[in-house]
Amino acid sequence: MTNVVNVKNIEKIYGTKNEKKYKALSDINFEVDSGEFVGIMGASGSGKTTLLNILSTLDKPTSGEVLINNKDVTKLKGNQMADFRAEEIGFIFQDFNLLENLTAYENIALPLSLQGKNSDVINNSVGKIAKKLGLEDILDHYPTELSGGQKQRVASARALVHEPAILFGDEPTGALDSKSARALLETMSKINREDNTSILLVTHDPFSASYCNRILFIKDGQIGQELKRENSSRAEFYQEILDSLGTFAE
Numbered sequence: 448m449t450n451v452v453n454v455k456n457i458e459k460i461y462g463t464k465n466e467k468k469y470k471a472l473s474d475i476n477f478e479v480d481s482g483e484f485v486g487i488m489g490a491s492g493s494g495k496t497t498l499l500n501i502l503s504t505l506d507k508p509t510s511g512e513v514l515i516n517n518k519d520v521t522k523l524k525g526n527q528m529a530d531f532r533a534e535e536i537g538f539i540f541q542d543f544n545l546l547e548n549l550t551a552y553e554n555i556a557l558p559l560s561l562q563g564k565n566s567d568v569i570n571n572s573v574g575k576i577a578k579k580l581g582l583e584d585i586l587d588h589y590p591t592e593l594s595g596g597q598k599q600r601v602a603s604a605r606a607l608v609h610e611p612a613i614l615f616g617d618e619p620t621g622a623l624d625s626k627s628a629r630a631l632l633e634t635m636s637k638i639n640r641e642d643n644t645s646i647l648l649v650t651h652d653p654f655s656a657s658y659c660n661r662i663l664f665i666k667d668g669q670i671g672q673e674l675k676r677e678n679s680s681r682a683e684f685y686q687e688i689l690d691s692l693g694t695f696a697e
């Protein structure tokens with residue numbers, strides 16, 4: 448099995464010379480295999496977003512390495528980093544981050560437009576992912592004309608249209624009602640199974656985490672425990688997660 452993500456000894460200290468220093472992450476080591484759906488769980492302030500931002504090249508660690516498809520992303524600079532992000536990474540956020548003055552189609556097409564792809568390629572790729580996510584009928588709508596669930600599906604399509612090496616999500620269901628949240632999780636799960644897309648999902652919600660195959664628990668900036676789904680059903684895994692949270696929080 449090949450690793451799509453390989454994290455080695457990550458440490459993150461916030462605060463420059465004259466400021467008070469705060470160690471947000473230390474001694475973080477883990478791997479994500481190609482095709483895995485991994486969850487990262489932890490309480491508020493435990494370092495989940497800090498970790499995800501480092502993995503997705505939005506921020507740099509104080510020390511350590513992050514390999515994505517065997518490339519150390521902590522060493523990338525400027526345009527190299529922008530190009531790498533545009534080609535290899537998909538990201539969905541809690542608050543969607545859609546551009547309000549672009550239609551759903553234009554939002555989804557954005558990563559390919561930025562890569563300078565021609566309109567036939569863009570049309571074809573947007574059509575394919577829109578079909579998969581059930582967005583064909585709303586492609587000419589603007590974000591203000593969409594429900595929260597639809598916005599997040601458009602954001603997911605934008606994150607997947609360029610077939611990234613890995614999809615990162617930071618609480619992507621956080622702003623959704625429970626029905627839309629469940630639909631999004633079902634879709635992520637389907638994309639993971641059918642297209643073998645690797646996914647790393649940050650959440651503090653046990654229900655969302657129960658869709659993952661493996662969960663890393665982070666506490667005070669360190670990974671303290673790992674839980675594998677093995678042959679459990681989603682409902683059984685949900686219970687195992689609740690049990691783990693009980694013991695891990697003690």
Ligand SMILES: Nc1ncnc2c1ncn2[C@@H]1O[C@H](COP(=O)(O)OP(=O)(O)OP(=O)(O)O)[C@@H](O)[C@H]1O
Pocket residue numbers: 461462469471489490491492493494495496497498651
């Ligand atoms: N830019 C920053 N400067 C200084 N400290 C920061 C900065 N960003 C985050 N922190 C601190 O690092 C710690 C981890 O924050 P982080 O945002 O990673 O937590 P989280 O697990 O994502 O929490 P939540 O579940 O609330 O989103 C917190 O104590 C936070 O206050």
Ligand SMILES: [Mg+2]
Pocket residue numbers: 495496497
């Ligand atoms: Mg966070």
